[in-house]
Amino acid sequence: MAGRLVTRKPSVDDAKRLTGPERAAVILLALGEEHTRLWESLDEEEIKEISQAMASLGNVQANVVEDILVEFVSGVGGAGSIMGSFEQTQRLLTSFMSPDKVDGLMEEIRGPAGRTMWDKLGNVNEVVLANYLKNEYPQTVAVVLSKVKPEHASRVLTALPEDFALECVQRMLRMEPVQREILDKIEQTLRNEFMSNLARTSKRDSHEMMAEIFNNFDRQTESRFVTALEERNRESAERIRALMFVFEDLSRLDPGGVQTLLRAVEKDQLGLAMKGASDTLREMFFSNMSERAAKIMRDDMDSMGPVRLKDVDNAQTTMVQVAKDLAAKGEIMLAGQGGDDELIY
Incomplete structure (x- = not known):
C-alpha cells in the first residue's frame, strides 16, 4: 500500500530463534509460487497461523534459510535471502485462493491480534466494540460478552448506554447454553461485518504515524527534521505539524x-x-x-x-x-x- 510505513523485525540470523510457524513460513517462501500445492494440504487455521508468521517475518539470512531447508529435506543447497511481508504473503496466497478469501484473511492478519474471534475481540478497544454492539440485539450482545474475558466485558458494559447495558446483563443472567450453529453464525457476522471493517479503518495514514515519531524527538531533533522536510515537501511537513x-x-x-x-x-x-x-x-x-x-x-x-x-x-x-x-x-x-x-x- 502506497505510503504505508512497515515496521520489520531485525534480520534473523539464527534458525533456533524461529518458532514452528515461522520455520514453515521460511520453507514456503523459499519454495515460492510454483509449489503452492503444499498450501492445499493445510487447514484454514494452519494457513492463518503460517500467514501471520510470514507477514511479520522480515529478513531471514541465507544461512538460516539453508539450515531450515536442510532440516526439512536432506541435500538442499543455499536458497539465498528471502523477505516475508504483507505484500509477499498476499501475492503467494492469491496464487491458489480466491481474491475475496485472500482479502478477508489479510484483513484479519492486519486486524487485532488473537487466534480465535473471541481472543481478537478482547484486543479491541472497549469503546469501539461498544459502539458496534449497541446496534445489535441484547441477546446477541449477551452471547458476545459471555465469551470474552470478564474484565473486558465489564469495560464494554460501562461504555454501552445504561438501559441497554442492564438489558444485556439480564439476558446474560438468564442465558442457556448457546447452540453451536448460533455461535458460529455470530462469529461469522462479527468476522464479516465488524473485524473486516475494523482492519480496513485501522490502517493509519503515514503522516499520522510520522507525527507520532516526531512527537518523541527532542526539541532540537524535531526542529531539524521538520525544517529539512519543509524544504523538500512543504505539504507533508504541514500535515505532520498539524497532527503532532x-x-x-x-x-x-x-x-x-x-x-x-x-x-x-x-x-x-x-x-x-x-x-x-x-x-x-x-x-x-x-x-x-x-x-x-x-x-x-x-x-x-x-x-x-x-x-x-x-x-x-x-x-x-x-x-x-x-x-x-x-x-x-x-x-x-x-x-x-x-x-x-x-x-x-
Whole structure:
C-alpha cells in the first residue's frame, strides 16, 4: 500500500530463534509460487497461523534459510535471502485462493491480534466494540460478552448506554447454553461485518504515524527534521505539524482533565516540565492545584536552579505520553490542533 510505513523485525540470523510457524513460513517462501500445492494440504487455521508468521517475518539470512531447508529435506543447497511481508504473503496466497478469501484473511492478519474471534475481540478497544454492539440485539450482545474475558466485558458494559447495558446483563443472567450453529453464525457476522471493517479503518495514514515519531524527538531533533522536510515537501511537513500533539497543546485540557493529568504525573517530572513551559501553561497548572501544592511546586522549581534543556524535553515528552495514555483509556480528552475538532489519541 502506497505510503504505508512497515515496521520489520531485525534480520534473523539464527534458525533456533524461529518458532514452528515461522520455520514453515521460511520453507514456503523459499519454495515460492510454483509449489503452492503444499498450501492445499493445510487447514484454514494452519494457513492463518503460517500467514501471520510470514507477514511479520522480515529478513531471514541465507544461512538460516539453508539450515531450515536442510532440516526439512536432506541435500538442499543455499536458497539465498528471502523477505516475508504483507505484500509477499498476499501475492503467494492469491496464487491458489480466491481474491475475496485472500482479502478477508489479510484483513484479519492486519486486524487485532488473537487466534480465535473471541481472543481478537478482547484486543479491541472497549469503546469501539461498544459502539458496534449497541446496534445489535441484547441477546446477541449477551452471547458476545459471555465469551470474552470478564474484565473486558465489564469495560464494554460501562461504555454501552445504561438501559441497554442492564438489558444485556439480564439476558446474560438468564442465558442457556448457546447452540453451536448460533455461535458460529455470530462469529461469522462479527468476522464479516465488524473485524473486516475494523482492519480496513485501522490502517493509519503515514503522516499520522510520522507525527507520532516526531512527537518523541527532542526539541532540537524535531526542529531539524521538520525544517529539512519543509524544504523538500512543504505539504507533508504541514500535515505532520498539524497532527503532532506537543506539550503546549496541554493548555487545551479542561479543568477536570488537567487535574487528572496532575495526579498521574510524578511531581519531579512535573516541576522539570514546567520549567520550560510558557507562562500561560504554567499558570494553568498552578490554578488547578491547591494553594499549598502550588506554593510547594514553585519552591521546588526555584530550588532546581538551571536545568538542562534535554531534561526538560524528556519531562515534557513524558507528560504528553501520560496524557495520551489517559486519553486512550477515556479518562481525559485531548483537543487536536485543527480548530474545534477533537481528536482522541
